[in-house]
Amino acid sequence: MGTPHFLLIPYPILGHVNPLIHLSQILAKHGCKITFLNTEFSHKRLNTTGVGLDNLKGSGIRFVTLPDGLCPEDDRTDQKKVALSIKTTMPSVLPRLIQDVNALDVNNKITCIVVTLSMAWALKVGHSLGIKRALLWPASATSLALCDFIPRLIHDGIIDSFGIPVKRQEIQISPNMPIIDTENFPWRGNDKVQFDHLVQEMQTMKLGEWWLCNSTYDLEPAMFSISPRLLPIGPLMASDDSNYKSSYWEEDTTCMEWLDQQQPQSVVYVSFGSLAVMDPNQFKELALGLDLIDKPFVWVIRPSNDNKVNVNAYPHFHGSKGKIISWAPQKKILNHPSLACFVSHCGWNSTVEGVCGGIPFLCWPFSKDQLVNKSYICNVWKVGVGLDKDEHGIISKDEIRKKVEQLLEDEDIKARSLNLKELTMNNIAKGGESSKNLDRFMNWAMQ
Missing domain, CATH: 3.40.50.2000 (Glycogen Phosphorylase B;)
Structure with missing residues (x-):
């Protein structure tokens, strides 16, 4: 042998x-x-x-x-x-x-x-x-x-x-x-x-x-x-x-020092992986939803082909409580003590990383296997909640605020998330x- x-x-x-x-x-x-x-x-x-x-x-x-x-x-x-x-x-x-x-x-x-x-x-x-x-x-x-x-x-x-x-x-x-x-x-x-x-x-x-x-x-x-x-x-x-930084884009590590300055379990982390593309109206609604939440946030906005992120394109968005980055050291963020929840597209790699961080999920699936993963997160493991679209097929800013608040107040979900982390890491x-x-x-x- x-x-x-x-x-x-x-x-x-x-x-x-x-x-x-x-x-x-x-x-x-x-x-x-x-x-x-x-x-x-x-x-x-x-x-x-x-x-x-x-x-x-x-x-x-x-x-x-x-x-x-x-x-x-x-x-x-x-x-x-x-x-x-x-x-x-x-x-x-x-x-x-x-x-x-x-x-x-x-x-x-x-x-x-x-x-x-x-x-x-x-x-x-x-x-x-x-x-x-x-x-x-x-x-x-x-x-x-x-x-x-x-x-x-x-x-x-x-x-x-x-x-x-x-x-x-x-x-x-x-x-x-x-x-x-x-x-x-x-x-x-x-x-x-x-x-x-x-x-x-x-x-x-x-x-x-x-x-x-x-x-x-x-x-x-x-x-x-x-x-x-x-x-x-x-x-x-x-x-x-x-x-090794596993990415096609440069990671922004300044967010780690910023996270160190936040309160424990206070930060909302928003990332939709390396492929998902969001409609411009929905993108604006998400920005306004993050403004409505009275919480600090880290929002990953992938670079466009010219590698520039222009936040000024969203005039009603203040973003003063948050940090927008173009690519994230995700595993480190999900294991940071200041993190409260993960707004995720529910891709499998992100799902596993969130589970291993013991972090509650706000599920925003786009396509493929993400819808099945969402049903595991919400219905089987019960470590997250889903977002509902309005009659125009948009997830509204009020829905985002309401679900984040609901998630952060749910002690049972937090406890199950930590328990699932331990089971998985074992x-x-x-x-x-x-x-x-x-x-x-x-x-x-x-x-």
């Missing part, structure tokens, strides 16, 4: 890159050899943020790149275009890259490929080369199960071949699983091309002998009985001694369930 050598290949968005980087750091600490493959474009962006991938050089992680097949001027916010280009250009060049990596250390060749969603083609390459294969699913185990059940949902007449619910209803795909509104399926909003891509991905992903999840038995107990290949190894966290302690699963995975990769 030699040392396992992992080749990790994320789809080039932060919600996929970061969990895979965290997994790489953990595997490297256990003495595994790590080669991490980014697209050239993504790698460059991750290194322009001042404290990017170069800071991981001493950690035993080696970075390699391949082109994504697009031209420099192509719009890489068009995920359909990126996924298709990768799928048509990278499979033919990956075997050569594996050969080159293996030639550098013939006694320590790549033994296992780990990919995220939309990179399942690499599992085919691994299969043809006789290399072990695994998937790291970047969302919840529940959304993985839902996507895996698509053929059954079509067969049972719950959705059509476009992924659209035949009628709105609530279903339960297995006992103990939360009831899911068919409007909230993770592929909601996908067109036929994206839906077919997902169905094909789920088939190809079956070449992965393990489906690793950034989750725990406590967070989604029913899910892990569905498939023996599902293995919870979460919560995946950046190690505290890591200098999984990665020595002897915890996720730690044991990770050992199982590494031992399998060694054989």
Whole structure:
């Protein structure tokens, strides 16, 4: 039995890159050899943020790149275009890259490929080369199960071949699983091309002998009985001694000194992740809502393409009690004693980070799996509340103020949040369930 050598290949968005980087750091600490493959474009962006991938050089992680097949001027916010280009250009060049990596250390060749969603083609390459294969699913185990059940949902007449619910209803795909509104399926909003891509991905992903999840038995107990290949190894966290800032944008760390000056449990943190886009009217309403709340706040407004945030574009917004930043050291913020609640889009990585901070949620989901995650936060774990839209489909400033006040007065939610934090963090302690699963995975990769 030699040392396992992992080749990790994320789809080039932060919600996929970061969990895979965290997994790489953990595997490297256990003495595994790590080669991490980014697209050239993504790698460059991750290194322009001042404290990017170069800071991981001493950690035993080696970075390699391949082109994504697009031209420099192509719009890489068009995920359909990126996924298709990768799928048509990278499979033919990956075997050569594996050969080159293996030639550098013939006694320590790549033994296992780990990919995220939309990179399942690499599992085919691994299969043809006789290399072990695994998937790291970047969302919840529940959304993985839902996507895996698509053929059954079509067969049972719950959705059509476009992924659209035949009628709105609530279903339960297995006992103990939360009831899911068919409007909230993770592929909601996908067109036929994206839906077919997902169905094909789920088939190809079956070449992965393990489906690793950034989750725990406590967070989604029913899910892990569905498939023996599902293995919870979460919560995946950046190690505290890591200098790596996992972002395409420069983090604004001045907010930490500002947080130090605030009262305990007083600050409202607002962040909608790296992809969500908000309608301008809704954006204004949020700004006015933050003004109405008599609390300090940290609001993350991602840079636009020209990298400037122009708050003056919102003339009625005073923002005097708050701090607006372009990108946040989120894990540090969520663990800061002055934090009171997290206004979140409920992306899975943010959800797990909020849970691990013991912070109550105000849920503002936009799309995909975020609606399912919201139902866990509000209905299953009961550590947050949702926001309701008015008749124009807008979440009003008064609704924002009302729900923040309701959340901050709810001692039961605060207590449950702290309890869930403890349960979740216990999984990665020595002897915890996720730690044991990770050992199982590494031992399998060694054989």
